[in-house]
Amino acid sequence: MKFLIGTAIITGVALLGSRITFLRRQFGLGVKNIFFTGIEYILLGLALGVSGIGILDREMIGNFHPFLIFGLSWVGFLYGMQFEVKGLRTLPKRYFSITSIQALITFLFISISMFLFLYFVHGHAIDRTVIISFILGIAGLSTAQSALAIVNMNFRFRNQRLIDLLRYIAGVDGLFALLFFALFLAFTDPVSSSLASPLSVFRWVGLTIFTALIPTLIFLLMNRTRYRHEEFLLILTGIIAFTGGISSYLSLSPIISGLTAGIAIANTCKYRNRALKFLNNGEKPIYIIMLIILGAGWDLNTRVNLALVAIFILFRSIGKVAGNLAGVKSFRSAFHIPGTIGFSLLSEGGLTFGIIISFIILYPDYSAQVIPVILISAFIFELISPRLILGFFRKTENRKPDQGKGRT
Numbered sequence: 001m002k003f004l005i006g007t008a009i010i011t012g013v014a015l016l017g018s019r020i021t022f023l024r025r026q027f028g029l030g031v032k033n034i035f036f037t038g039i040e041y042i043l044l045g046l047a048l049g050v051s052g053i054g055i056l057d058r059e060m061i062g063n064f065h066p067f068l069i070f071g072l073s074w075v076g077f078l079y080g081m082q083f084e085v086k087g088l089r090t091l092p093k094r095y096f097s098i099t100s101i102q103a104l105i106t107f108l109f110i111s112i113s114m115f116l117f118l119y120f121v122h123g124h125a126i127d128r129t130v131i132i133s134f135i136l137g138i139a140g141l142s143t144a145q146s147a148l149a150i151v152n153m154n155f156r157f158r159n160q161r162l163i164d165l166l167r168y169i170a171g172v173d174g175l176f177a178l179l180f181f182a183l184f185l186a187f188t189d190p191v192s193s194s195l196a197s198p199l200s201v202f203r204w205v206g207l208t209i210f211t212a213l214i215p216t217l218i219f220l221l222m223n224r225t226r227y228r229h230e231e232f233l234l235i236l237t238g239i240i241a242f243t244g245g246i247s248s249y250l251s252l253s254p255i256i257s258g259l260t261a262g263i264a265i266a267n268t269c270k271y272r273n274r275a276l277k278f279l280n281n282g283e284k285p286i287y288i289i290m291l292i293i294l295g296a297g298w299d300l301n302t303r304v305n306l307a308l309v310a311i312f313i314l315f316r317s318i319g320k321v322a323g324n325l326a327g328v329k330s331f332r333s334a335f336h337i338p339g340t341i342g343f344s345l346l347s348e349g350g351l352t353f354g355i356i357i358s359f360i361i362l363y364p365d366y367s368a369q370v371i372p373v374i375l376i377s378a379f380i381f382e383l384i385s386p387r388l389i390l391g392f393f394r395k396t397e398n399r400k401p402d403q404g405k406g407r408t
Contacts (some may be wrong), residue, residue, distance in 0.1 A: 001059070002055060004058065004220065005055060005064055006048070006055045006056050006060050009055065009126030010237075010289055010292055010293075011289075013041070013044065013288065013292065014285040014286075014288040014292075015043065015285060016156060017077035017284070017285070017288045018211065020302075021049060022381055027389070029150055029151065029154065029387060030382070030383040030384060030385075030386055030387060031383075032150050032386070033146055033147050033150045033153050033166035033347070033383070033385060033386050034379070034382050034383060036146045036149070036150055036351065037144060037146045037347075037349035037350065037378070037382045038287060038291045038380060038381055039291075039349065039378065040295060041288050041291040041295065042292070042298075042375060043295060044292055044295065045291065045292035045293060045294060045295025045296040045298075046295040046296065046298055046300075047133055047355060048292070048295075048296055049174060049295060049296025049297060050063070050296065050297070050298075050299050050301075051298060051300035053298055056292075056293070056296035058260055060295055061293055061297055062138040062389065063249055064289075064293050064335070065361065067289065067293075068290060068293060068306075068357060068361065069110045069244040069245065069247075069248045069254050069361070070197070070240065070241050070245075070254075070286075071286045071289065071290045072244060072253070072254040072255040072258065072259065072290075072354060072358050072361075073240050073241070073243045073247070073254040073255070073258040074244075074258065074279065074282070074283070075197045075257040075258065075259070075283075075287075075288055075351070075354045076178075076243075076257065076258020076259040076260075076262060076285075076388075077240055077243070077253055077258040077259075077261060077262040077265075077279055078221055078262065078276070078279040078280065078283055079178070079261040079262065079351065080258065080261065080262020080263040080264075080265075080266060081257075081263070081265060081266040081275060081276045081279065082171075082261040082262075082266070082276065083175065083262075083263050083266060084202065084266045084272065085267055088299075094331045094333065095168045095169075095172075096172065097167065097327070097330070097331060098165070098324075098327035098328055098330070098331060099106045099168065099169045099172045099173050099176070099327065100176065100327075101136070101174035101323065101326055101327035101330055101358075102320075102323035102326065102327035102342070103141055103173045103174065103177075103323070104323075104326045105319065105322060105323035105326050105327075106137075106140065106141050106173075106316075106319040106320055106322075107137045107138065107140075107319075108137070108142045109315065109318065109319035109322060109323065110133075110136060110137040110141070110312075110319045111133050111134050111136070112133075112136075112139030112318075113311075113315040114132065114133035114136050114311070114312065115129055115130065115133035115139065117311050118132060118133060118308075122308075125162075127326075129276065131188060131363065132320070132366065132369060132370065134184050134361075134372060135181075135184065135355075135359050135366075135372070136312055136339065136374075137221075137351045137354060138177055138180045138181050138184060139177075139355055139356055139374055140175060140312065140315075140316040140319065140320075140348070141175040141176060141180065141350075142173060142174045142350070142351045142352045142355070143169065143173050143174070143179045143346075143347055143348070144161075144170065144347040144348060144349045144350040144351070144352070144382075144384075145167060145170040145172040145347070146170060146347055146349060146350065146382070147346075147347035147382065147386045147389055148163075148170060148344070148347070148389060149331035149387075150249050150386050151386050151389045151390055153373050154243070155390065155393075157393055158323065159335065159396075161334075161335050162335065162337065163363060164398075165337065165341075166344055166345065166356045168270060169324070169345060169373060170345060170347070173345075174326075174350075174351040177351060177352075177355060178256065178259050178351075178355070180254075181207070181256065181355050181358075181359075182253070182255070182256045185204065185252070185253055185256065185310065185362070186201050186204045186205055186208075187201055190251060190362040190363055191353055192196075204252070207250050207252055208252055208253075208256060208257055208260065209248070209249045209260065211243060211246050211250060211255045211257040211259075212243065212259075212260030212261040212264065213261070213264065214246075215239045215242050215243045215246075215261050216261045216264040216265055216268070218239065218242075219235070219236070219239045219265060219269070220265070220268060220269060222235055223229060223269060223270075223271060224236075232271070232274065232275075235252070235277055236275055236278060236279075239261075239394070242255070242316065243257050243258055243261055244258065248361075251340050252357065253358050253362065255303065255354055255355070255358045256358075262268070269282070272300070290353070290354070290357060291353060293357075293373075294353060294356070294371070295375070296372065297367060298371050298372065298375060299368060302368045303343035304372045304376070305369070305372075305373075307374050308369075308373055309372065309373050309377060312373050312377055313380060313381070315375050316346075316381075317349075320342040320345055320346055321340070321342030321343060322342070323342065324341045324342035324345060325339045325340075325341070325342060328341060336396075338392070338396050340392060340395070341392070343388045343389075343391075343392050344379050344385075344392045345388045345389060346375075346378060346384070346385050346388060347359075347382060348381040348382065349378050349381075349382055352374065352378065353365050353374075353378075356370065356371070356374050365389050386392075387393065395396075
């Protein structure tokens, strides 16, 4: 009975949440960004979960793992299908160079700093320290586009090229986060929670390519025949479910397999836009359910290491600012790019949650230590990011009020 009640609540919230928006309400920019990112669904999951009224207990969360696997595969497909090589070539090459430099520096700064803190201050075992510091570095690397979108809804900016650069970095650095996550999974062993052997690395890479390319080939072969719209959607949903299922069966990451398959389909299938539209339409309810389950898994009875949360917020902020400063100073630009651009790229949600969910499925023993860091920091970053972006444009004197839109 509890499973039926919990399923009904989650389904109802997902359906309502996918149709109701709070963005036009008279809230501050930070609160609007909280709603836009979906943090409220994490809080709802916390209330329903093991630390709340207990409807979503450990057993029920385990029963939702097949859906989480499907959802992660969906997110991977959605993200991968946006990377069409022909479309990326139309943008300035220096944008990608700036993004790659800031991504590498941000990841290294967060990972190394967290490793030193955990190893020398808390005295964790070396393998556990490496795993926690690396996954926090990967999670801290990704930038959500929500805060920039919220500010852009309420203000008009004069320097459109600077906005395009911010959108590009926020959109593409997630690809680096997934690539680093793939390397992390390749070089670690979920069973022993230690570093993997060289043979295991080659096995992981081969199986991941297999679980991505086989569904891609099946999808491309099936699309040689004309289908009605409903049949096409059914085929695509089946391919996503198959990719997630086979990757999970082989102890791989559905989000990485989905990403690889999505990139392959985006650059080989003539129905890319049709598939991408379907994935976009179905993303929100799937995302909401995943956030509720993520929040339900946070056990408040386990003591939260607030020092670790504070250090992560500090190191991520420094890494983002330093990484973006190094990126923009490495290339000449046709327009002025302020060195403080990193303060506009601190929004954390979205893809970060997908990476963390994928991580805790494979490494459940680390959930009690990683989940609080990510969720608390995400709440803080989403709350302050819109104001930081607005302050960034005010200081660069590139903002003018949009008279046609409501100003917050």
